Amino acid sequence: MPPTRLQSIGDIMHIMEGFLPSPWWEIWFFVSLPFIVIGLYQLNKLVQEKREALPLLAVAGAFVFVLSSLKLPSFNGSCSHPTGTGLGGVLFGPCIAAVLGLIVLIFQAVFLAHGGITTLGANVFSMGIAGPAVAYFIYKAGTRAGANTYATVFCAAALADLFTYVVTSVQLALAFPGTAGFLGAFSAFAAIFAVTQVPLAIIEGAVIMLVFKYIVQLKPEILTRLNLLSESTVTKLREAAA
Amino acid sequence: MKYGMELAVAALIVVFAAVFLFQDAAIQATLGDGEEAWGGADGEAAGLIEASGYEPWTGPLWAPPSGEVESLLFALQAAIGAVIIGYVFGYWRGSRRTA
Incomplete structure (x- = not known):
């Protein structure tokens, strides 16, 4: 097996090492840096003020580890993997999710030649910040509108997964507009990713919805403590499942 | 239900x-002979970029030497995550029972 083959096996979420020319990789580092700094600050605060939420944080991080290691075959003959960062985004917001994403991306860049150190900034932005931000806002909007909690979590996680690769396509199209220009390049990249990712996004949404149900059943007091669910909603959800 | x-x-x-x-x-x-389906979609994107004449300016410092080692590391990654999730959910369930 030639070495180039190994480098190209993998997922679409992460831009590979060396595939972002200067100045783009530096730009994405600068864009992601403030989110990581705020995320570390929020983590510190969480550890000091809401210690009981730490196991939930571990679950959110572990979930990214599991889901981003599962390369699933999609419908068009290629493979990709879900991100799992939607859960962290819903539970803790995009800044803490960015820190969780960073840990996984460093692991994959160093040990698996997935993504890369120079493209870390861009990859943290798409998987750790943009996706979880979508999940966070959909969840907030959904609960405020009084929508079904599990349906909201499903949409939040599935759309976070989809939005991650939309951002990846934007990042690649900005760096490689080619002769087609930005929009032409964007649709070319998005076309490769879209077909692969839509079924996986649905699976990811479903799995995260299930995990959320178990959190509601086992430790609902953390969810109310983090202002994610009101106590009346928790009672209603638990009664429905009983 | x-x-x-x-x-x-x-x-x-x-x-x-x-x-x-x-x-x-x-x-x-x-x-056809020698062709393989179910590769990574990022390989396709990389192909699109390389077709425009771009050469990556740097490569990974270390890459898993074979597909087997790579799948070992991926399995390890999933196992670490699964152990943590199982531990926390089990801990919560146990403390609910005794409470």
């Missing part, structure tokens, strides 16, 4: 697997 959501998710995964099997049969029938 108590396990309604579990059943729905399981059904979704079965549909996903079934579509994969049909699709795979269709693809294998048209595949």
